[in-house]
Amino acid sequence: MTPRALVLALGLAVAGALPSAADPLGDALRGAELFERQCKACHQIGPGAINRVGPRLNGIFGRRAGALADFTYSKSMARMGADGLTWTLETMDAYVKNPKALVSGTRMNYRGLKDDAARGALIAYLREFSDRPQNIPEAVPTARRSDRDLDPAILALKGDPEYGEYLSSECTTCHQADGSDQGIPSITGWPEEDFVVAMHAYKQKLRPHPVMQMMASRFNNDEIAALAAWFAKLD
Amino acid sequence: MTLNRRIFIGSGVAATALLSAPMVRAQGKPRVVVIGGGAGGGTAARYLAKDSKGDLDVTLIEANKTYTTCFFSNLYLGGFYDWEKLQHGYDTIAAGGVTVINDTATAVDRAAKTVTLAGGQVIPYDRLVLAPGIDFKEGSVPGWTLADAEVMPHAYKAGPQTQLLKRMVDSMPQGGVFAMVAPPNPYRCPPGPYERISMVAHVLKTTNPTAKILIADPKENFSKKALFEEGWARHYDGMVDWIGPDRGGDVVEVRPGSMEIVIDGEVTKVDVCNVIPGQMAGKIAALAGVTADSGWAPVHPDSMRSKLDDNIYVLGDSSAQGDMPKSGFSANSQAKVAALAIRGELLGARVFPAKYANTCWSLIAPEDGVKVGAAYEPTPEKIASVQSFISQTGEDAALRKATYEESLGWYAGITADIFG
Ligand SMILES: Cc1cc2nc3c(=O)[nH]c(=O)nc-3n(C[C@H](O)[C@H](O)[C@H](O)COP(=O)(O)OP(=O)(O)OC[C@H]3O[C@@H](n4cnc5c(N)ncnc54)[C@H](O)[C@@H]3O)c2cc1C
Numbered sequence: 001m002t003p004r005a006l007v008l009a010l011g012l013a014v015a016g017a018l019p020s021a022a023d024p025l026g027d028a029l030r031g032a033e034l035f036e037r038q039c040k041a042c043h044q045i046g047p048g049a050i051n052r053v054g055p056r057l058n059g060i061f062g063r064r065a066g067a068l069a070d071f072t073y074s075k076s077m078a079r080m081g082a083d084g085l086t087w088t089l090e091t092m093d094a095y096v097k098n099p100k101a102l103v104s105g106t107r108m109n110y111r112g113l114k115d116d117a118a119r120g121a122l123i124a125y126l127r128e129f130s131d132r133p134q135n136i137p138e139a140v141p142t143a144r145r146s147d148r149d150l151d152p153a154i155l156a157l158k159g160d161p162e163y164g165e166y167l168s169s170e171c172t173t174c175h176q177a178d179g180s181d182q183g184i185p186s187i188t189g190w191p192e193e194d195f196v197v198a199m200h201a202y203k204q205k206l207r208p209h210p211v212m213q214m215m216a217s218r219f220n221n222d223e224i225a226a227l228a229a230w231f232a233k234l235d
Numbered sequence: 236m237t238l239n240r241r242i243f244i245g246s247g248v249a250a251t252a253l254l255s256a257p258m259v260r261a262q263g264k265p266r267v268v269v270i271g272g273g274a275g276g277g278t279a280a281r282y283l284a285k286d287s288k289g290d291l292d293v294t295l296i297e298a299n300k301t302y303t304t305c306f307f308s309n310l311y312l313g314g315f316y317d318w319e320k321l322q323h324g325y326d327t328i329a330a331g332g333v334t335v336i337n338d339t340a341t342a343v344d345r346a347a348k349t350v351t352l353a354g355g356q357v358i359p360y361d362r363l364v365l366a367p368g369i370d371f372k373e374g375s376v377p378g379w380t381l382a383d384a385e386v387m388p389h390a391y392k393a394g395p396q397t398q399l400l401k402r403m404v405d406s407m408p409q410g411g412v413f414a415m416v417a418p419p420n421p422y423r424c425p426p427g428p429y430e431r432i433s434m435v436a437h438v439l440k441t442t443n444p445t446a447k448i449l450i451a452d453p454k455e456n457f458s459k460k461a462l463f464e465e466g467w468a469r470h471y472d473g474m475v476d477w478i479g480p481d482r483g484g485d486v487v488e489v490r491p492g493s494m495e496i497v498i499d500g501e502v503t504k505v506d507v508c509n510v511i512p513g514q515m516a517g518k519i520a521a522l523a524g525v526t527a528d529s530g531w532a533p534v535h536p537d538s539m540r541s542k543l544d545d546n547i548y549v550l551g552d553s554s555a556q557g558d559m560p561k562s563g564f565s566a567n568s569q570a571k572v573a574a575l576a577i578r579g580e581l582l583g584a585r586v587f588p589a590k591y592a593n594t595c596w597s598l599i600a601p602e603d604g605v606k607v608g609a610a611y612e613p614t615p616e617k618i619a620s621v622q623s624f625i626s627q628t629g630e631d632a633a634l635r636k637a638t639y640e641e642s643l644g645w646y647a648g649i650t651a652d653i654f655g
Binding site: 064079081082083084162163166167169170172173174175176177178180181182183184210211213214215217218 | 282564567568571575585587590592594606608609610612621622623624633634636637640641642643644645647648649651652
């Protein structure tokens with residue numbers, strides 16, 4: 001029995017009734033309000049939704065990132081999709097929380113929704129318009145992906161640029177030091193925090209690229225900070 | 236102009252004329268001499284000069300004025316990459332403070348710590364970096380010697396051999412036979428022969444669809460085999476016949492005079508025969524006395540320092556280091572570790588722990604790219620693989636296309652990293 005099924009079964013046994021109809025992700029009604037205020041200027045969802053500034057969001061879960069044939073995505077989003085990024089509870093949660101952490105060059109001009117409950121509500125709402133809700137594991141409200149959140153102490157680390165310069169020679173076999181990007185994205189001149197968040201997203205395997213997952217996984221927190229410090233200086 | 240004259244000392248007359256010039260220009264500065272300006276040596280020379288900010292006297296000895304990368308030379312065969320784009324000069328390396336000498340090193344005197352060049356020059360060193368790539372083992376393919384390479388090219392050192400092989404493939408008679416003798420392990424670029432087969436098959440499919448491809452292989456297994464076999468079946472159905480040792484692929488003879496290949500006693504007349512012989516470290520490594528019986532030069536896993544001479548480092552294909560494949564990516568990665576170790580020794584630079592990495596991309600058909608890679612760390616015995624990944628069979632077209640595009644980015648990245 002999966003942990004989730006176990007939780008449900010226990011719930012049934014204790015309450016002696018069907019679990020509440022409320023979405024364990026959060027309150028979809030509240031999500032609808034949030035969507036109205038924060039998303040609707042660019043995205044449509046629901047019957048008759050079409051692409052606007054952003055792609056329509058019906059059926060988003062279970063879909064590859066950048067997969068709508070009739071929408072022109074940013075280069076970064078298309079690349080992430082080709083790398084294998086698929087919208088699941090986990091990846092959507094990370095994206096809504098901090099879009100640039102998951103897809104660095106996304107055109108989505110949205111700061112991100114940091115509040116866990118609000119995000120859960122929004123995702124619960126989005127999910128109502130997906131054909132394949134089974135792709136989202138039903139999670140108890142406490143099963144937030146908070147273990148994937150970056151410890152503020154990691155973000156606060158001061159990188160040693162000299163060490164970063166040495167480590168960077170591992171990166172420049174593929175990523176060009178002068179910032180050219182062709183087939184492989186540029187990593188120079190990034191704000192340090194974005195760099196750190198992105199590397200940890202690879203390390204946690206939230207971002208799909210296998211070479212980057214491998215490279216990121218062998219750097220410890222100080223080394224990632226050092227790399228961020230070094231590449232931030234290159235422009 | 237003055238700069239060019241000082242930096243590009245050709246072999247022959249020019250070099251002889253310069254013999255009277257003072258041998259050592261920068262007395263007092265530690266001297267590092269690098270032999271071989273390829274993926275390993277080019278990177279090492281450039282990083283040594285850049286990171287020592289003038290405190291080291293770095294000399295690069297390279298036989299050719301222009302380096303043709305083996306990497307992407309298969310794509311050239313397949314018509315996916317221009318010849319000119321495979322060529323790289325040494326101007327940027329020289330401008331970065333490296334004295335580039337275009338000549339061949341013919342001897343290393345380890346006691347005197349000097350290198351002798353074909354042009355007669357004798358160059359002293361404090362540390363020597365050997366990165367001479369590979370040479371071929373004579374007699375490894377019965378019936379073939381290096382002198383036959385004009386008839387049955389190896390095309391495994393990029394240059395005129397690659398162009399010759401392309402001309403041969405492009406002018407094969409309709410319904411003709413292309414044969415390859417694949418090399419035994421270890422050899423440079425483990426997926427290289429099979430990427431080449433894919434590229435030849437792509438050309439033949441478009442221009443000569445009834446042609447056949449034969450591969451005689453002494454190995455039961457090869458890099459990315461499942462991916463290549465899937466790709467050959469999908470794109471070139473029925474064209475490629477891979478003959479492994481179970482079918483006698485390890486019992487081969489070639490007859491350059493009559494353009495025949497004999498596989499396990501069976502004689503086949505062929506139109507093109509690409510012989511990729513067994514390999515060993517570039518000859519100068521053996522002349523320097525730093526190779527083992529295997530023909531490769533054993534090195535310490537944490538620094539690429541020769542196990543046979545503390546003043547010598549061996550990089551890239553020539554080295555025997557453990558798990559890393561012989562690739563341009565590996566050579567580039569190893570060069571950075573060695574450059575830091577040398578700066579640490581000679582200049583007291585801060586030395587960080589060694590980390591190595593490799594990824595090899597291969598193209599199977601248009602926009603159908605695959606890759607294999609790993610991260611490595613030194614253990615007391617060897618450079619050991621600590622993590623790896625490989626493309627999967629059955630991947631969708633978008634991912635394969637992205638992988639191919641990434642390989643183009645990698646080529647641009649690594650050549651900029653080495654040659655500027
Ligand atoms: C068909 C093919 C495809 C490949 N594809 C890839 C790929 O996609 N990715 C990848 O990473 N690798 C690839 N490789 C492998 C890669 O080319 C080699 O592993 C890499 O070049 C090794 O670097 P190196 O520095 O050891 O030797 P090299 O790059 O061969 O450099 C050696 C240099 O030393 C010079 N030299 C030798 N002896 C002397 C001397 N006595 N005096 C002066 N100069 C000397 C030579 O002229 C040469 O320039 C491929 C190889 C082949 C054959």
